[in-house]
Amino acid sequence: MGSETKSSQAPGQLLGYSLQVTECLRQLLVASPGTTVSVEVFEDVGLISASDQKTAIQTKSSLTGNPIADRAVDFWKTLSNWVNAIKAGQLALDGTLFRIHVFAPKSGTIADSFAAAATDMAAEEAIAAAKNKLWGVPPKFPKKADVAESLRPYLETFFTAAKATQVQIVTHFTLSFGSGLSRLDLEQLLANKWAPEEMLDHVLDKCLGWVKSQVDSALEKEQPAAITVDAFNREIGAFISKLRFQNILNDFAGDPSQAEVELHKLKIYVRQLELIETEEDEILAAINSYLRAAVNRTEWAKVDLCGKTVLTNMKSRCAHSGKILRNNMTWITRQKPKRNEGNVYWLNA
Secondary structure, eight states, X not given: XXXXXXXXXXXXXXXXXXXXXXXHHHHHHHSOTTOEEEESSSSSEEEEOTTOOEEEEEEEOOTTSOTTSTTOHHHHHHHHHHHHHHHTTSSOSSSOEEEEEESSOOOOHHHHHHHHOOSHHHHHHHHHHHHHHHHOSTTTOTTGGGSOTTTHHHHHHHHTSOHHHHHHHHHTEEEEEOOSOHHHHXXXXXXXXXXXXXXXXXXXXXXXXXXXXXXXXXXXXXXOEEEEHHHHHHHHHHHHHHHHHTTOOOOOOOOOOHHHHHHHTTSHHHHHHHHTTXXXXXXXXXXXHHHHHHHHHHHHHHTTSXXXXXXXXXXXXXXXXXXXXXXXXXXXXXTSOHHHHHHHHHHHO
16 A cells, blocks of 8 residues: 555544544543533533533644634634524523634634624624625625635625624634644643643543543444543542552662662661671662662652652551561561571561
8 A cells, every 4th residue: 555645634634533532631631520521512522511501612723724714614614503503402592602722823813803802792893894804895795706615605604693693602702722732732731730740641641542432432332422520530530549659650769879888788777687697689689679769759759659648658557567577477487596587587578
């Protein structure tokens, strides 16, 4: 098979679909508890808050141009779709928020004016200015015949919709933008919400994989692809706990210096190992482990991988386990020399 793509539009289309899942994750990271985030239910990405307010989010990749330019088909098709959804009763005229999220910074005079219109009067003025720019002044609209065929039906749908529908959409319309580097944007949100820098790659991969799995599973079952913020928080919170406490803690300590090793040869635990005639390489390994553990505990605490309570509890459990082990070894080796008792204890520690 050659290296040609199946279609010149394929990369942009594939990115567009993929970024719906990315936006779903972004919303799960920033939305309030009680919110449900959906993909391709009533919009590319949809939010339903705990108070049942809907937010309809259209995602735009910007790979093939500016999706919010004044004559961008994508922009006017989105507005047209919202008008039709309101007519069909799929979206409520009152209480629905409308948003276009572009994954890289873009601008458009009309789109920006709509997003800035916070009052009915401002919305009416912005709509009138847009109509004059694209159709010409009423009542003859001399520029209307020159509108591109691909754009014409969407302008017609929006500009001929009921005035209340137009105004409600514009007053509740916002724009949002990514940096153009979606993974970096998600990493920053994740760092603000949860994960230390050392964990970001692990946690972000888990988030992306889990969200895609949930969406795919729902679609395969012909069910709405919807995820609650609460379920997401539980899943990723549990995963972060595993990263912290189930052998995925980073080893921050390097090898100890020769001077540190020599100094530790005077420590009581080293002298105890010498008394039971432990091999020299085992003594050096014990010193190495002791020094690395000390450094790691300090570094883990600095980046909030292990708090004071965790370390205190760990120390208590180790002391308790050591006591039980000593008692057991005393019973097992009660008729043997003390050196043998020490060796058995060391081998089982």
